[in-house]
Amino acid sequence: MIPLTIISGYLGSGKTTLINQLLREAKNPIGVLVNDFGDLQVDAKLIENKDSLTLSLTNGCVCCNLNEDLGSSLEQMKEKDVEAVVIEASGVALPIKLANYGLTWPGYSLSGILSVVQGESLINLLSDKFVSKTVRAQIEQADQILLNRFQDKDKEILSRLNADYITEKEVKSYWDLIFEEITPVNCFTEQELDQHSTFQSSVLSTDKVINRNRLERYLIKNSSIERAKGWIRDEGGKTWLLQMNKSECNFSISSYETNTRLVFIHTQDLDLNSLDPIYS
Amino acid sequence: MVGVGGSSPLVSTISLNYFFLCYSYLTMIKVYKAKSIITMNPSLPRADAVAVRDGLILETGSVDSMKPWLENNDYEIDEQFKDSIIVPGLIDPHLHPSMAAVLLPTFFITAMEWRFPWGDTPATTSPEDYDKRLKEALTNPTHKDIFITWGHHDLWHGPMSRSRLNKIESNKPIVVWNRSFHELCMNDGALDYLGITEDDVKGASQIDFERGRFFELGLGYAVQKLNPYILDPEIFKEGLLKLKEVVHFGGQTTIADMAVGLFNFDNEFDTQLELYENEDNPFRVELIAHATALIQYAGGSNLEAEKLIAKLPERNTHKLNFRKRVKLFTDGAFFAQVAQLMEPGYIDGHEGEWLSTPEQFEEVARIYWNQGYAIHVHVTGDLGLELALDTLEKLQFEKPRFNHGFTLEHFGLSTPEQVYRLSKLGANVSANAYYVHELSDLYANHTVGSERASSMSRIGSCFREGVTTGLHSDFTMAPAQPLMSMWVAVNRVNEKGNVMSPEERITPQQGLEAITINAARILGLDHEIGTVRAGKKADFTVLNKDPLEIDPMEIKDIEIIATVFEGKVFPINKK
Numbered sequence: 001m002i003p004l005t006i007i008s009g010y011l012g013s014g015k016t017t018l019i020n021q022l023l024r025e026a027k028n029p030i031g032v033l034v035n036d037f038g039d040l041q042v043d044a045k046l047i048e049n050k051d052s053l054t055l056s057l058t059n060g061c062v063c064c065n066l067n068e069d070l071g072s073s074l075e076q077m078k079e080k081d082v083e084a085v086v087i088e089a090s091g092v093a094l095p096i097k098l099a100n101y102g103l104t105w106p107g108y109s110l111s112g113i114l115s116v117v118q119g120e121s122l123i124n125l126l127s128d129k130f131v132s133k134t135v136r137a138q139i140e141q142a143d144q145i146l147l148n149r150f151q152d153k154d155k156e157i158l159s160r161l162n163a164d165y166i167t168e169k170e171v172k173s174y175w176d177l178i179f180e181e182i183t184p185v186n187c188f189t190e191q192e193l194d195q196h197s198t199f200q201s202s203v204l205s206t207d208k209v210i211n212r213n214r215l216e217r218y219l220i221k222n223s224s225i226e227r228a229k230g231w232i233r234d235e236g237g238k239t240w241l242l243q244m245n246k247s248e249c250n251f252s253i254s255s256y257e258t259n260t261r262l263v264f265i266h267t268q269d270l271d272l273n274s275l276d277p278i279y280s
Numbered sequence: 281m282v283g284v285g286g287s288s289p290l291v292s293t294i295s296l297n298y299f300f301l302c303y304s305y306l307t308m309i310k311v312y313k314a315k316s317i318i319t320m321n322p323s324l325p326r327a328d329a330v331a332v333r334d335g336l337i338l339e340t341g342s343v344d345s346m347k348p349w350l351e352n353n354d355y356e357i358d359e360q361f362k363d364s365i366i367v368p369g370l371i372d373p374h375l376h377p378s379m380a381a382v383l384l385p386t387f388f389i390t391a392m393e394w395r396f397p398w399g400d401t402p403a404t405t406s407p408e409d410y411d412k413r414l415k416e417a418l419t420n421p422t423h424k425d426i427f428i429t430w431g432h433h434d435l436w437h438g439p440m441s442r443s444r445l446n447k448i449e450s451n452k453p454i455v456v457w458n459r460s461f462h463e464l465c466m467n468d469g470a471l472d473y474l475g476i477t478e479d480d481v482k483g484a485s486q487i488d489f490e491r492g493r494f495f496e497l498g499l500g501y502a503v504q505k506l507n508p509y510i511l512d513p514e515i516f517k518e519g520l521l522k523l524k525e526v527v528h529f530g531g532q533t534t535i536a537d538m539a540v541g542l543f544n545f546d547n548e549f550d551t552q553l554e555l556y557e558n559e560d561n562p563f564r565v566e567l568i569a570h571a572t573a574l575i576q577y578a579g580g581s582n583l584e585a586e587k588l589i590a591k592l593p594e595r596n597t598h599k600l601n602f603r604k605r606v607k608l609f610t611d612g613a614f615f616a617q618v619a620q621l622m623e624p625g626y627i628d629g630h631e632g633e634w635l636s637t638p639e640q641f642e643e644v645a646r647i648y649w650n651q652g653y654a655i656h657v658h659v660t661g662d663l664g665l666e667l668a669l670d671t672l673e674k675l676q677f678e679k680p681r682f683n684h685g686f687t688l689e690h691f692g693l694s695t696p697e698q699v700y701r702l703s704k705l706g707a708n709v710s711a712n713a714y715y716v717h718e719l720s721d722l723y724a725n726h727t728v729g730s731e732r733a734s735s736m737s738r739i740g741s742c743f744r745e746g747v748t749t750g751l752h753s754d755f756t757m758a759p760a761q762p763l764m765s766m767w768v769a770v771n772r773v774n775e776k777g778n779v780m781s782p783e784e785r786i787t788p789q790q791g792l793e794a795i796t797i798n799a800a801r802i803l804g805l806d807h808e809i810g811t812v813r814a815g816k817k818a819d820f821t822v823l824n825k826d827p828l829e830i831d832p833m834e835i836k837d838i839e840i841i842a843t844v845f846e847g848k849v850f851p852i853n854k855k
Contacts, residue, residue: 011637071500071501071503071504072504091640092633094631094633100486100496101497104486104487104497104498105484106481106484106487107480129666130620130666131637131638134631
């Protein structure tokens with residue numbers, strides 16, 4: 001399965017800059033798909049892609065664009081030896097729609113949605129007559145926000161939207177940010193992570209199905225685990241949202257179709273192999 | 281004739297005929313008599329004869345009134361339409377030949393009756409009848425070895441599955457494409473033929489391999505495998521030839537391809553040129569380039585794309601013409617429920633879609649506005665319309681223009697205030713009235729509520745505000761039958777039989793304007809077509825009943841007897 005990441009964000013937010021940064025850090029070839037409707041090839045040209053692959057594509061639902069550009073690009077990418085694929089969404093794309101490709105297209109798995117937000121224009125965009133809802137959706141649908149050119153008030157706005165954000169100053173590695181740290185969970189806000197600064201976090205991502213009861217028993221038994229959050233897929237193919245802290249452990253049925261992705265916050269080293277009993 | 285043939289044995293039959301036709305048109309006046317001619321010329325609304333020479337109208341009136349023309353010229357009185365009604369040649373100012381070319385080669389098995397020149401597709405309304413009809417049709421594959429049928433609908437035809445198809449036929453490849461376009465189903469033969477294995481599609485949540493079903497993005501995967509067959513050049517041609525019959529059957533003498541470049545610009549233009557630029561073709565095609573699609577030929581620059589579009593008229597022929605017109609888009613498709621809506625939005629809270637950012641839309645519109653183009657903008661929701669109007673207002677402030685032809689295409693949802701405003705800004709409206717018929721009940725109950733659903737395609741208000749308003753089919757979104765569009769706009773009866781916002785109905789006179797002179801104005805051709813008057817092209821549509829006199833509910837059932845294109849009669853064969 002090739003991991004697929006969606007890079008979303010309004011026009012001019014810095015998506016292309018981010019992708020160029022990513023390409024500089026990449027050790028192996030990655031595929032980049034640029035999904036834009038306007039001056040699309042200009043965008044594609046802006047991407048300095050030496051060893052990697054870049055394809056431009058136009059939008060359109062399958063029923064009015066039988067060329068199915070995105071799908072055929074994903075198929076082409078499969079032929080190449082790429083380690084991962086990122087899609088640069090258009091400025092007005094709803095990222096969840098593109099993320100569906102990661103969940104449904106044969107041979108791919110969704111790594112997550114990262115939305116780039118430019119602080120300077122945030123207030124105006126969120127009150128814009130035409131795109132306020134689009135921009136809000138780009139924030140709300142993201143698993144991770146990258147905030148640039150910002151002031152403190154912009155952080156407050158994102159917190160109010162319950163967005164999980166990281167500022168450009170805090171990023172150590174874009175590669176890790178995209179392929180290690182994002183999990184399609186909206187896991188923890190920065191404040192929550194701050195509170196847990198003495199703790200460690202681990203991510204479990206697997207296509208094995210999980211037994212809900214066994215997972216619950218495991219979490220209760222393992223006193224090192226402070227919190228856990230994420231999605232699991234059970235034997236019946238159902239997806240459950242798990243939210244666990246020291247006082248409770250909640251599962252709720254989720255319409256989000258995904259493989260199991262869990263984030264654990266723990267005090268002592270957590271050996272992911274010790275999780276074996278939770279698989280069904 | 282004999283002299284010409286004798287002097288040069290090399291003259292081919294075609295050029296001989298051509299010479300003969302020109303010769304006869306140049307000299308011979310033909311007078312068509314009719315029971316009544318509805319001219320749509322306000323200064324002479326009715327006549328009973330029209331004189332034609334060389335493809336042009338010489339005089340409209342009576343045989344008596346046109347005597348000064350006839351006295352010194354050869355003429356012939358043609359009485360074949362003496363019991364019929366002649367109206368100006370009908371115009372569809374917005375359809376998509378390339379989409380039609382993809383759909384028409386499939387075999388239709390549908391719950392609703394579809395009328396086609398090659399025969400009607402009867403309504404098939406039960407699972408048993410569906411299977412029976414499919415079995416009978418299978419002997420003729422539609423796409424090389426594959427049989428593709430369109431129109432399956434669970435509600436009438438029952439759930440579709442691989443095993444159900446296998447029972448009918450498991451070896452020959454069958455593809456059943458859903459009415460919605462959003463789902464298809466294959467039998468074993470099709471999966472084998474296209475080389476789709478269980479391993480290929482493992483874990484894909486919108487593909488149900490066991491049942492052979494591909495939906496939404498899974499459909500994209502299947503379509504990608506089917507593309508070599510669906511878009512095969514020979515089959516595409518076959519589809520365009522079928523469209524030619526459909527357009528004639530609908531009584532149209534002018535159509536507009538309102539987004540050349542939807543799939544592949546050169547292929548679309550070249551194929552239409554090959555198939556439609558000939559003596560036997562009963563209509564002209566106005567070609568409007570899809571600005572965004574042209575960008576890929578212009579190094580990614582909108583400024584360069586404009587320069588390319590400016591040169592397109594160099595390709596013009598007699599029947600195929602580019603003008604100073606361009607097509608832009610604001611919001612998503614109306615049928616797919618991704619139109620951008622103002623408050624209070626969709627009942628279920630989902631979001632519409634933009635096809636470009638408002639900034640990009642404005643930037644592109646400014647380029648074409650400043651160069652003097654007539655800009656046609658796809659708008660479906662009221663917020664999509666609002667963006668087009670805000671942009672037009674800005675452009676009017678920066679560089680005022682009159683009679684500029686800025687046209688709002690589709691016009692799904694709007695507000696009365698927007699109609700007032702667009703009138704003040706000088707915009708035209710080209711509406712898809714069929715939305716009211718097919719979608720208003722669904723939208724009232726599930727999508728936007730009754731108040732807004734009732735007033736979709738707010739055409740009555742447009743006429744009251746003096747807006748130049750035309751009707752189009754957007755075929756394949758609605759039948760390519762202008763009388764059907766007129767029928768919906770005049771009656772506003774939906775599929776459930778309810779009249780939706782009777783205040784937005786228009787009169788039959790206005791309805792006929794919308795598919796003749798107003799449609800001509802929308803294409804900038806009102807000086808040449810759209811009414812029957814001296815000096816215009818002799819384009820007529822011949823009807824068996826008077827659309828302004830009969831019960832308005834019968835307008836859609838009027839029989840079209842023939843069309844006349846530039847003076848040449850093209851009878852419509854009854855099947």
